[in-house]
Amino acid sequence: MSKFENYNEWYLDMVEKAKLSDKRYPIKGMNVWTPYGWKIMRFVDTYLREELDGTDHDEVCFPLFIPETEFKKEKDHIKGFDSEVFWVTKAGNNELDVPLVVRPTSETAMYPMFSLWIRSHQDLPLKVYQIVNTFRYETKQTRPFMRVREIHFFESHTCHDTEEDAQCQVEEDLEIVKRLMHRLCLPYFLLKRTDWDKFPGAHYTVGIDTVMPNHRTLQLGSVHHYRTNFSKPYNITYEDENGDHPYVHQTTYGMSERLLGAIISVHGDDSGLILPPDVAPFQVVIIPILSKKNADEVTKACVAVKEKLASAGFRVKLDDRDDRPGSKFFDWEIKGVPLRFEIGGRDIENGVVTFARRDNGEKGTIALDSLIPGTKLILDQIADSLRAKAWEFQKGAVKAIESMDEIPKDETKGASETNIKEDSLDLRVYSFGWCGCEECGHKFEDEHDIKILGTPYLPGDEYDGKCIVCGKPTKTKAYAARTM
Ligand code: ZN
DSSP states (O other), X not given: OOTTTSHHHXXXXXXXXXXXXXXXXXXXXXXXEOHHHHHHHHHHHHXXXXXXXXXXXXXXXXOSEEEXXXXXXXXXXXXXXXXXXXEEEEETTXXXXXXXXXXXXXXXXXXXXXXXXXXXXXXXXXXXXXXXXXXXXXXXXXXXXXXXXXXXXXXEEEEESSHHHHXXXXXXXXXXXXHHHHHHTOOOEXXXXXXXXXXXXXXXXXXXXXXXXXXXXXXXXXXXXXXXXXXTTTTOBOBOTTXXXXXXXXXXXXXXXXXXXXXXXXXXXXXXXXXXXXXXXXXXXXXXXXXXXXXXXXXXXXXXXXXXXXXXXXOEEEOOOSSXXXXXXXXXXXXXXXXXXXXXXXXXXXXXXXXXXXXXXXXXXXXXXXXXXXXXXXXXXXXHHHHHHHHHHHHHHEEEOSSGGGSOOOTTTTOOGGGOOOOOTTOOEEEEEXXXXXXXXXXXXXXXXXXXXXXXXXXXXXXXXXXXXXXXEEOOEEEEEOBO
């Protein structure tokens, strides 16, 4: 199965063959996390927890249900989510007086409580997060980890006394994004979403996007500045030094299991997954190369190497199944284990282990007396090279254009969701000048059935030329792409 020629099928094949989740559960879009996929996701969660705990956030866990009365307090928010939520209307045999929403995200669950928790400026900033499942009634074609109805979700919510302090929180969140994505070896864009595409209720939204093998982009998460848009309807105020009761300024930052979808898609190849060492359930797999006369000796050497690696903190698997080495190689390639060790009679004689890198197939040996630093070095090299390759692909996917005619017409426009034609790699992520007006933006999007992802959030990616639609001079660059 070819990743670049037939990405959609390749992706589903990988999820199934590597046993990451089971989509046979009898509710569409609600898949079962099977052990290998869950292990990878838990590493991502662990790093998120480390980051959030390390920046003075507290972990909380809010109820799954939200009363309709609370859910409907912020009018843009409800408009944005109304068609996507699941409702609970009955308990036992009784109709509920107030129907309950199954959380699609937790603003409306948390904010009534924030208004009770926050009394004075000494309670600020309030910084909490949770890792929970959220639910959205997805009507488009579902796809494991990328478009599901039950979503493994991370969300942080903060309250601040001033808009500036909330702005600092956005910057801190983006630093967390940067460090997390470094560990996952994933490239990304940080783009300020257009006004018509920001999170319902937000003052502004920064989207975190990455490019898939078919040149469509996948939104991995987002950071929102709410100003006082939610604190007003939820009456979240604090008493300041003068005895006044101003509204708090709020932010949120969210990411989801889409990170796993991106890890699979960005790094994998035609033979299987390629996992970044930081999230690989096993970083090293040891395969004994046995012959009849040295079986005991080889097994003993493998166990010794395994124990040495494990006690140094590596996640290591000794595959001692009664099977041919070639078939074991094949299995662990599909599962994306970054580094394979082979140990046979000759390796023992020479005091080495033979290694093979999953990312580029390179083979070599590590001397047993430098096993620990040697293993660490190669795993670091694998991470570096995955990162470099992924960034290079993302850069190569972007095409700077001066005219809308440079975008190929969409042959699939109007095609039904169940009949999506394979994307042509001719379609790219486009960068161009945009005057910023909504009319030009809509015209651009409608003509090509393409989405404006936004404008660069960080400085250093400016433009000097004309708006691609109206021709007015502009210094603002915008990015657009088809999205997953
Ligand atoms: Zn314009």
